Amino acid sequence: MINPVAGKGKGVQVVKHFLRENNVSKKNYKTYYTDYPGHAIELTKQIASLHKDKITMLIVVGGDGTFYEVLNGAKNFNQLPLAFVPVGSGNDFARGCDMPLNPKDCLNQIFKDNSFQPYWAGAYLTDHKPPRLESLFASSLGFGFDAEVAERSNESNWKQWFNRLHLSVLVYVLGLIITIFKFKPKQLTLVVDGQERVLDQIWMLTISNHPYFGGGMKIAPNATINKHTFYVTIVHQISRWKLLLLFMTVFFGQHTKLKEVETFRASHLMINSQEKLTYHADGYTGQCYHCSVHKETTPRFVKRKK
Helix, strand or coil: CECCCHHHHHHHHHHHHHHHHCCCCHHHCCCCECCCCCHHHHHHHHHHHHHCCCCCCEEEEECHHHHHHHHHHCCCCCCCCEEEEECCCCCHHHHHCCCCCCHHHHHHHHHHCCCCEEECCEEEEECCCCHHHCEEECCEEEEEHHHHHHHHHHCCCCHHHHHHCCCCHHHHHHHHHHHHHHCCCEEEEEEECCEEEEEEEEEEEEEECCCEECCCEECCCCCCCCCCCEEEEEEECCCHHHHHHHHHHHHHCCHHHCCCEEEEEECEEEEEEEEEEEEEECCEEEEEEEEEEEECCCCEEECCCC
């Protein structure tokens, strides 16, 4: 499945070149293209429903958002083998899986190794909706400051210009700087594995399956892919200028040394807020008052390093 918009169409060219170079028979594959945001969810549901017994691998060519859609389209088909070829602006899922960020190299790696590894996605449900409306995230789920940065970056007019100049990381940086001056810290009630805490002056709370978010930032430097727990990072009671320092060090994972940064592991969390809270899941943004988060109990199988 290819997102033709991601990477200014780079994914389409990479796939065509790979198929020609390796003389892959048209009998062995079928190509699907997404046409609009959310389309990959619908396509994946259709593909999995009609061809689930015939599919040896569904390769997702796009950005983290495309993989997020495919993951949610495959929510009820956890035996569907998945692979990700990064051509987006962030590509954090590929980083977290220790796969090549060069799409051509990544495709070669996917076909070189025939094995799949288990991966436990995160599941979240907002505002006490019915369980059937639960959504999945592959990389991270964030609340507060980083979510507002993601929302501002996604909706910005400058995003397309930076992408054209191959400076996509600056989209996030500019959104971050603007949000530093606009953000208002939150008060949250957090239930971690049954233990309740009331937290004040919260800037951000990020729940991670692997170390990366925001296009290579090591928000959870000690995170490893596992079946039991998330890695939670909380930033609270910090000045605006020190927060800027934090984001200058987060690429190297050094932010955890700051006294305003708290990290821990958890298997189940509930986040409650008296005011509407912005969140992002793998870059997709929304708003809620309540959110319940847990690990999927049954693993999916993806192409990643062990």
